[in-house]
Amino acid sequence: MFEVFPFRDTEQGSVIETIRRPHITVDGDGKLQFSSVEVHDGRPNLVYECAAASPVLHGEYRSGDHVQLQVTPREGL
Incomplete structure (x- = not known):
């Protein structure tokens, strides 16, 4: 099995x-890492989720935790 981090439009x-x-990116421990955050990353209808897939499942995957970011732009930037 391998882990992927898809995102889904709610x-x-x-x-x-x-x-x-x-x-x-996804680090060696399978955790999602952001080197920076953009306004686009926190769209209200965007959900990030951990998923595990296997070639044996023929394209199916098992979904894990869902994360939704809330991005607030800093003033003056």
């Missing part, structure tokens, strides 16, 4: 994508 429940953003 308004379109069937749309799940793998994170492909240069400032977001």
Whole structure:
């Protein structure tokens, strides 16, 4: 099994994508790491979730914790 961190649009429940953003990575312990945070990362309808997949499951995955970011831009930037 391997872990992936997809993100999901809560308004379109069937749309799940793998994170492909240069400032977001998964570390050696399988934890999601942000080198910076952008306003786009905290969209109200965006949910990050941990998932485990296996070739034996033929494209199925098991979903874990869901995380939703709340990004507040700093004034003056």
